[in-house]
Amino acid sequence: MNETPNLSRAALLPVDLQRGFDLPSWGRRNNPDLDANGQRLLSAWRRAGLPLLHIRHDSVEPGSTLAPSHPGHAFRPGFEPREGEPVVAKSVNCAFIGTDLDLRLRRLGIGTVVLFGFSTDMCVSTTARVAANLGYRTVMVGDACACFDLPDGAGGTVAAEELHRAHLATLAAEFATVTTTSAVVEQFEA
Template identity: 60%
Template sequence: MTLDLGRAVLLPIDIQRGFDDPRWPKRWNPDFEANALALIADWRASGRPVIHVRHDSVQPGSPFTPGQPGNDFRPGFEPLAGEPVVSKSVNSAFIGTDLDLRLRRLGAETVVAFGISTDMCVSTTIRTGANLGWKMVLVADASDCFDLPDGQGGIIPGRAIHDAHVATLAYEFCDVVRTAELLPLANAA
């Protein structure tokens, strides 16, 4: 794969403590955190821009409500000084936020996205970004997904949901990479 990261921005999406709340189903990706932390560390070391996305819920009782512990970033994922945070209250980081403007001001061409969860906020952000004309990249193994009810009394495993969304996104909306594939590109660009 030829991927130009010369004008790329890293976009960690909703890596927040609220997803550890026991109300959430089981997640599938045991390597999510290590891959995501490695990606952020290498990206920062290369001096490239990072824009963090945080879900600030407006739903009563949500663990993601501002001021609640679940709204906080997970340990190790907190923004550093100078790294902006885009606050959203819907699934897409582009809707109702200034993300598009921030990217344009940075002169970005490519958005490298990952986070929680693949099928919801990550997918919706990638789809919206692609529709707005951004070159979108999904780091699939630095994303995570939950087991979900199938509506018929069964459960669809998070891995199956993740794989289906990655396939759909790759077919029309973005390039898909793994952390190990992206790190050498980030350091070489």
């Protein structure tokens, strides 16, 4: 799936754009352009007046940098919700599990969801897969997502770039249209 669908009945879902992901405990990540691209998306979306629902991870894991009591729980600079923009709080990888996200989207008449954020291989991917299974046309903005290096279980490391590339390929094969920030923004400028 390559071509970006019409976004007139779409909602933007920025996923887990929280300060905790900037802490050293998460390790090295790919895509230093996530912030600039994500802010371009938010700006274009807001100008178009389309629905925007912020996804926030409210971790229940002891010591998590994303727990509500930790400073890392806060939104990253430039990604804070504005007045009237709802926040969907989740405690697992998928924004549809244990939340009212599906109900909110259906009440808005949304047929397409556009996702970006942290991390490509975890919460963004899981949410995209479930969105597709629920019948939403799903769009991943690949250059506005990022991964972290992960242990491979055999004493080595899988580089964030490899994880990112593999997950976008898997999503494109069956679950989502994978596109770029520019392709999305250009629809609003046309």
